[in-house]
Amino acid sequence: MIPCKPTGSKLKIIFLSFFVFSVFQVFAQGDVAAGKAIFNSKCASCHQVLKDGTGPALAGVESRHNWSDHNELLKWVNNPAAYMANDSYTQGLKTKFGSMMTGFADVTLTDIGNVVAYINDAATPKTPTGGSGGGEPQKTTNNALIFGIISLILGIIALILMQVNSNLKKMSDDAEGIVRPEPVPFYRNKIYIALLAIIFFIVGGYLVAKGAIGLGRQKDYQPEQPIFYSHKVHAGINQISCLYCHGGAWDSKHAAIPSVNVCMNCHKAINEYTKGPKLYRENGDEVDGTAEIAKLYKAAGFDPNNPNAWDPSKAQPIEWTKIHNLPDHVYFNHSQHIRAGKVQCQSCHGEITAMDEVKQVADLSMGWCINCHRQTKVDFNYTDSTGNKFYSIYERFHNDIKAGKMDSVTVEHIGGLECQKCHY
Amino acid sequence: MKRKVTISQVVTIAFVAVVMLSCNRVRRSPGRAYMPDMTYSRAYETYYTSTEQLKQKGINYDGTPVSGTIARGDMLFIYPFKNDSVGYAQSGTVHNPLVVDSINMTEAERLYLVNCGICHGPKLDGNGPLWKGGDGPYPVAPKNLMGDDMKVLPEGTMFHSVTYGKGQMGSYASQLNVKQRWEVIAYIKKMQNGAAAKPATVTTDSTATK
Numbered sequence: 107m108i109p110c111k112p113t114g115s116k117l118k119i120i121f122l123s124f125f126v127f128s129v130f131q132v133f134a135q136g137d138v139a140a141g142k143a144i145f146n147s148k149c150a151s152c153h154q155v156l157k158d159g160t161g162p163a164l165a166g167v168e169s170r171h172n173w174s175d176h177n178e179l180l181k182w183v184n185n186p187a188a189y190m191a192n193d194s195y196t197q198g199l200k201t202k203f204g205s206m207m208t209g210f211a212d213v214t215l216t217d218i219g220n221v222v223a224y225i226n227d228a229a230t231p232k233t234p235t236g237g238s239g240g241g242e243p244q245k246t247t248n249n250a251l252i253f254g255i256i257s258l259i260l261g262i263i264a265l266i267l268m269q270v271n272s273n274l275k276k277m278s279d280d281a282e283g284i285v286r287p288e289p290v291p292f293y294r295n296k297i298y299i300a301l302l303a304i305i306f307f308i309v310g311g312y313l314v315a316k317g318a319i320g321l322g323r324q325k326d327y328q329p330e331q332p333i334f335y336s337h338k339v340h341a342g343i344n345q346i347s348c349l350y351c352h353g354g355a356w357d358s359k360h361a362a363i364p365s366v367n368v369c370m371n372c373h374k375a376i377n378e379y380t381k382g383p384k385l386y387r388e389n390g391d392e393v394d395g396t397a398e399i400a401k402l403y404k405a406a407g408f409d410p411n412n413p414n415a416w417d418p419s420k421a422q423p424i425e426w427t428k429i430h431n432l433p434d435h436v437y438f439n440h441s442q443h444i445r446a447g448k449v450q451c452q453s454c455h456g457e458i459t460a461m462d463e464v465k466q467v468a469d470l471s472m473g474w475c476i477n478c479h480r481q482t483k484v485d486f487n488y489t490d491s492t493g494n495k496f497y498s499i500y501e502r503f504h505n506d507i508k509a510g511k512m513d514s515v516t517v518e519h520i521g522g523l524e525c526q527k528c529h530y
Numbered sequence: 531m532k533r534k535v536t537i538s539q540v541v542t543i544a545f546v547a548v549v550m551l552s553c554n555r556v557r558r559s560p561g562r563a564y565m566p567d568m569t570y571s572r573a574y575e576t577y578y579t580s581t582e583q584l585k586q587k588g589i590n591y592d593g594t595p596v597s598g599t600i601a602r603g604d605m606l607f608i609y610p611f612k613n614d615s616v617g618y619a620q621s622g623t624v625h626n627p628l629v630v631d632s633i634n635m636t637e638a639e640r641l642y643l644v645n646c647g648i649c650h651g652p653k654l655d656g657n658g659p660l661w662k663g664g665d666g667p668y669p670v671a672p673k674n675l676m677g678d679d680m681k682v683l684p685e686g687t688m689f690h691s692v693t694y695g696k697g698q699m700g701s702y703a704s705q706l707n708v709k710q711r712w713e714v715i716a717y718i719k720k721m722q723n724g725a726a727a728k729p730a731t732v733t734t735d736s737t738a739t740k
Contacts, residue, residue, distance in 0.1 A: 258542050322563040328556055344667060345659040347644040353705055357603075363577055371700035372649075372660065372668065381667050388556040418701075423580050431560070433569045465557070491636075 136216075141224030144217050155228045162199065165229035168222060171195045176218045183213050268292075322433075328388060328465035329427040333405075334398045339382045342459035348451045355440040355451070366406045366421040373402055377410045388463055429466050430455075437528050446494060447517075448485060453478075479522035483514045605709040613694040624686030628712050630720075638717035641710050645702060646718075650675050654721050670698055681722045688715045 155165050168174045173182075182189045182196065186207045190196045200206050272289055279286055292298050340346050349355060354362025379385075379395020386392055403410060407420045432438050443449045452458060456467030468474055486503070487493035498504075503519065506512045521527055563569035574584070581592040600606055607627050611617030643652060649672035651658040656674030660666045673680060692711050695701040706714060 324560045326557040327560050329558055346648050349644045375669055375698045376667050434571045435568055
């Protein structure tokens, strides 16, 4: 047993030190979110965290000059001209970057603390949290592989044990002097042959059936496109709406491939790829984004050094490779699904916003279509402004819903399984 | 006996190796089809061929509609000015032919968010995801549509800029038809005139963002 119990004064000191420590922590850490907001509105047009821009990179700012004292930093930010007058370090910065920093007289000491907290937070490399997300699908294939290997090993062990068993039997027979007919080797053993034949029949039949069903289906088709256009960069990181380029999906049967002028809406100005993550082809080759943009310029007939001379009418179309293909005897309409049905693009095309090279995610088989039509509930509301007035004609369903006979209407109920809806 | 086991081991390893290699393969080919002439249309479908390629085959067809054609859903409006400085200067005399009260602002907002919002920002403040306060890939700051100079900009001049492009901005005539352009302009004017309190994070359709 420990006899000592902290006296009152000791306890007070400990408590006080904790208190001071925590206060210090709060002061030193600042509010990262608030700092980010200030950084983006005031600093970001010239400063980046990790790279020099119009002004120096701000990572590690506290370790430079006497900036560890936020009061000094505040003086500098509030009035750079006055501060610089008798400070050689900031004068050096002006010579290096060619211009003096704009003053922000409204910035307070708290703001400085918050911004520094944000910079320190942004400058620390983030360790990826856990093995979640991306690792999951790989795990399942690994499991299948492991199960396969285990069953193979077990099968081989069983075979060896059977051989050992027959050998032992033979040895004991020899020892006891029992004469038996010479055992049939396993490759002439009728039971073995019959078992093998059955296994071959089942496995072969399965593979043949699977191959025959898969013939003509293009799931996972991921062709190399003439330009490495990353949907991840455009639709994911830069949040460009799918409909910006594929506006036809809203209005027509085809989702439409954008013409070169749509690319040039942004790429007239964005002529290099520097700010996004590194790009890789599926085989691991690194892609030079700037060179890919140059390919677009070639098709558009655009000279980035002489942008005013560009004549959009001379642009040549880029021959993209079509990935999703439906046979001639199937009718599919994008606008019907996107606009009337309110289906997300990602439901059929997968996580496009995470794909560098697009691949076909759905197998586009009829079973796949039908399955979705069976499960998808129709937004049957037609009374308010967001609803579709067309659904008012289904009187019986509306009455049934009111009477509690059915809780929802699926696409199947309104004819989504009729052959001639899609085949005509 | 011992040799046979070794052979089966070799076969196993080879089999596993083949399985693993085939798992990692990227599918670069569409594969075969039962009936290629049904899978791949015999008729010339959209995007399968360019007008240049058709011309080489002696087919003189380009998809350009007859001049003066008005698409379904579009409106009869002929913008009188050309894409030059004279046209730009005179564009202010043109007014929105649509009755502003009859415009479906939800649709206009959707069109704005899809086509304009990426640069000019969902809040019209010139801070869209492509600019992101300078962090985005776009090298020049897009126009702040809530700025005083833009608030007094005539709608006709806006139409001129959206139709022909202005500065770094390209022409949006291929993405927005005449009616849609006027709807978007009416939406911008409405937001400039004080409806800005409404948060613009509402995405009216499922595909507008993300």
